[in-house]
Amino acid sequence: MIFCWRAPSGRATISCHEGMNAAQSSTTIRMRTGLLAWLVAALMAIGVLAMPGRAFAHAALVATDPADGAVLAQSPARFSLTFSEPVSPLVLTLVRPDGSQLALTSFRLNDQTVEIDNPETLKSGTHVLSWRVVSADGHPVGGSALFSIGAPSAAPVAGEAVDWTLRAAIWAARLFLYAGLFLGVGGAFALALLTGDVRRGRRFVAAALLLGLVAAPVSLGLQGLDGLGAPLARFATPAVWKAALETSFVWTVVVGLIALGLALLSLAGPPGLRKLSASAALLCVGGALAASGHASAAEPQWLTRPLVFLHGAAIAFWVGALAPLGLALRREPAEAKVFLRRFSRAIPPVVILLAASGIVLATIQVQVPAALINTAYGRLLLLKLALLLFLFTLAAVNRWTLTAPAEAGDTEVQRRLVRSIGIEVVIVLAIFGVAAGWRFTPPPRALAIAAAQPVSIHIHTLEAMADLSITPGHAGAVVASMVIMTGDFGPLDAKQVTLVLSKPDSGIEPIKRPARKPGDGTWRVDNLVIPLPGRWNARLDILVSDFEAVKIEAPIDIRSD
Amino acid sequence: MKKYLLAAGALCVLGTNVALAHITLETQEASVGSSYKAVLRVPHGCEGKATTAVRVQIPEGVIAVKPMPKPGWMLQIKKGKYEKSYQLYGETLTTGVKEVDWSGGNLPDEFYDEFVFRASLAADLPAGQMLYFPVVQECGDAADRWIEIPAAGQDEDALESPAPGIKLLPKK
Numbered sequence: 001m002i003f004c005w006r007a008p009s010g011r012a013t014i015s016c017h018e019g020m021n022a023a024q025s026s027t028t029i030r031m032r033t034g035l036l037a038w039l040v041a042a043l044m045a046i047g048v049l050a051m052p053g054r055a056f057a058h059a060a061l062v063a064t065d066p067a068d069g070a071v072l073a074q075s076p077a078r079f080s081l082t083f084s085e086p087v088s089p090l091v092l093t094l095v096r097p098d099g100s101q102l103a104l105t106s107f108r109l110n111d112q113t114v115e116i117d118n119p120e121t122l123k124s125g126t127h128v129l130s131w132r133v134v135s136a137d138g139h140p141v142g143g144s145a146l147f148s149i150g151a152p153s154a155a156p157v158a159g160e161a162v163d164w165t166l167r168a169a170i171w172a173a174r175l176f177l178y179a180g181l182f183l184g185v186g187g188a189f190a191l192a193l194l195t196g197d198v199r200r201g202r203r204f205v206a207a208a209l210l211l212g213l214v215a216a217p218v219s220l221g222l223q224g225l226d227g228l229g230a231p232l233a234r235f236a237t238p239a240v241w242k243a244a245l246e247t248s249f250v251w252t253v254v255v256g257l258i259a260l261g262l263a264l265l266s267l268a269g270p271p272g273l274r275k276l277s278a279s280a281a282l283l284c285v286g287g288a289l290a291a292s293g294h295a296s297a298a299e300p301q302w303l304t305r306p307l308v309f310l311h312g313a314a315i316a317f318w319v320g321a322l323a324p325l326g327l328a329l330r331r332e333p334a335e336a337k338v339f340l341r342r343f344s345r346a347i348p349p350v351v352i353l354l355a356a357s358g359i360v361l362a363t364i365q366v367q368v369p370a371a372l373i374n375t376a377y378g379r380l381l382l383l384k385l386a387l388l389l390f391l392f393t394l395a396a397v398n399r400w401t402l403t404a405p406a407e408a409g410d411t412e413v414q415r416r417l418v419r420s421i422g423i424e425v426v427i428v429l430a431i432f433g434v435a436a437g438w439r440f441t442p443p444p445r446a447l448a449i450a451a452a453q454p455v456s457i458h459i460h461t462l463e464a465m466a467d468l469s470i471t472p473g474h475a476g477a478v479v480a481s482m483v484i485m486t487g488d489f490g491p492l493d494a495k496q497v498t499l500v501l502s503k504p505d506s507g508i509e510p511i512k513r514p515a516r517k518p519g520d521g522t523w524r525v526d527n528l529v530i531p532l533p534g535r536w537n538a539r540l541d542i543l544v545s546d547f548e549a550v551k552i553e554a555p556i557d558i559r560s561d
Numbered sequence: 562m563k564k565y566l567l568a569a570g571a572l573c574v575l576g577t578n579v580a581l582a583h584i585t586l587e588t589q590e591a592s593v594g595s596s597y598k599a600v601l602r603v604p605h606g607c608e609g610k611a612t613t614a615v616r617v618q619i620p621e622g623v624i625a626v627k628p629m630p631k632p633g634w635m636l637q638i639k640k641g642k643y644e645k646s647y648q649l650y651g652e653t654l655t656t657g658v659k660e661v662d663w664s665g666g667n668l669p670d671e672f673y674d675e676f677v678f679r680a681s682l683a684a685d686l687p688a689g690q691m692l693y694f695p696v697v698q699e700c701g702d703a704a705d706r707w708i709e710i711p712a713a714g715q716d717e718d719a720l721e722s723p724a725p726g727i728k729l730l731p732k733k
Binding site: 546547548549 | 616695697
């Protein structure tokens with residue numbers, strides 16, 4: 001069984017959200033006028049044009065030893081996987097009959113064959129040899145082969161092993177990136193445009209910017225690791241970075257780095273450029289967020305991407321100003337008054353924008369209220385909302401009860417305001433932490449899309465080969481679509497194609513359906529009902545000529561949802 | 562009670578037999594380099610439908626084919642080139658019958674019939690191996706294709722629609 005990386009096994013779909021085509025990100029830009037926005041647009045457009053087309057040919061598994069479905073008398077000393085072209089293994093795992101996993105780390109490359117040492121004597125039962133390799137074209141391909149020792153047992157459920165170290169690293173890098181973009185860039189914006197003469201908090205902002213500058217590339221590498229399912233130790237592997245560069249997250253990092261750079265420029269550069277570069281940096285924060293991520297990837301794109309852009313820019317504006325404002329109020333309360341006045345005048349529309357865009361985006365992602373509780377994404381959203389409620393309450397108190405006396409010079413109130421702003425910053429960081437957690441939870445919208453994804457297999461024999469997809473790839477009413485070719489990729493003008501689905505372990509008689517030709521080069525079986533999830537055997541009976549038929553078969557895993 | 566069970570059991574066994582009945586050749590062995598009278602036995606229609614045509618593909622090495630006409634059926638032969646030339650009674654044969662079709666008939670599912678042709682088995686056919694005659698049985702729109710040939714080492718019984726075949730014996 002082979003699935004392309006983009007094909008939808010559960011994991012692939014989930015990791016693909018941030019891997020949406022970067023071409024879409026150019027729509028982000030239309031929102032804001034301004035020279036820099038156009039500049040970024042041009043940059044992105046160039047990037048899109050320069051992006052190489054995805055290669056279609058990639059390594060296919062030709063043979064495994066033990067063969068898929070084989071029953072062996074004894075534990076084998078080694079396994080081997082033979083591919084259609086030379087490959088480089090990324091992750092090799094053996095799933096034992098009890099579902100526990102064993103990482104296979106000792107292997108040799110022998111031309112197109114990967115020879116893997118088996119480190120232990122396998123107990124009887126069904127094992128799964130799971131592999132993920134990257135072929136010469138840089139395209140990761142994964143699959144698995146089942147074999148049994150002694151006698152077959154129930155196929156182990158290969159629970160997706162969660163690499164918690166990697167997750168923690170991804171989360172932390174994301175949190176630091178947010179800190180850099182919002183506290184850093186937003187802070188630089190506040191320093192350049194709101195503070196007036198006070199320049200308190202420069203050191204804090206510079207530190208946040210540097211943190212972001214480090215976190216951005218690290219995030220990208222971690223993204224590559226996660227995409228390939230490779231462990232943290234492979235951080236420096238070229239394949240990992242190549243994979244990372246193929247995701248749309250690279251645009252977030254590139255635009256984010258531009259934002260951080262511009263913000264540094266506004267902080268340390270010539271005073272004439274200060275306001276311009278700080279404004280451009282703020283716009284880039286919005287652009288960076290809109291370039292990738294769950295929210296930006298959602299449909300309708302014309303709405304979500306601009307909203308994410310506004311949401312991001314608004315966060316940076318608000319949150320960025322907090323630290324310089326707090327520090328200014330504490331150290332130079334008299335001079336901070338201008339700052340406080342400008343900020344408190346500008347903030348209500350910004351917060352309204354922030355809340356409105358957030359509400360629309362959340363509605364698109366969650367779809368149904370029940371998903372707020374049923375899904376991890378929804379629960380994180382509730383947590384974020386609770387923190388936000390707290391934050392908004394604090395902010396409202398600051399704005400409408402503390403600001404006026406503080407501006408008037410009431411030192412006691414100023415001190416309270418400073419403390420309150422401090423708490424706000426802490427809550428903001430907590431919200432960043434929650435938002436960074438979304439990286440791991442596909443939104444209900446994406447879960448619904450994932451459920452509708454087809455499941456596809458590629459069957460390749462000497463006589464014939466076929467691509468079979470079943471849509472949606474779960475039990476129930478489905479449509480099967482097949483493309484038939486000869487074993488050497490030539491056209492195969494079959495007279496008839498019959499799809500036979502069987503599940504010998506279920507006691508269900510084989511489902512046999514003739515396929516019809518809709519005229520687009522495929523063969524289709526409509527109105528097919530797959531009664532049970534699990535591993536089915538798909539067989540295609542291809543009538544090549546009147547007296548000659550070819551039967552090819554392969555297992556196909558039907559999901560339960 | 563026992564009787565009923567027995568009867569039910571017998572029915573089951575018989576039932577399976579009927580379902581398993583394939584189109585077969587009456588004589589299942591023949592010597593290479595000799596003549597062979599092929600009698601195709603058609604035990605039933607296609608899933609209950611009456612048989613309207615029987616077409617048989619002549620494998621390489623089976624030469625000088627002459628089908629037997631059948632009342633009520635239109636008999637056609639398709640000729641073509643052999644892969645190589647064969648000697649038969651001092652004559653060199655390079656072309657001959659490649660397919661025999663009996664069509665336009667009506668053999669209800671309940672009835673049995675036989676379709677006959679005569680042929681010579683070339684002397685250089687590999688003795689000890691099987692020789693298969695793929696058959697397409699047509700029943701109006703439906704068709705059963707008895708065209709499956711077991712792969713090396715595969716059990717013939719595992720096939721759903723095996724082609725009728727004979728075992729080639731050494732030349733006498």
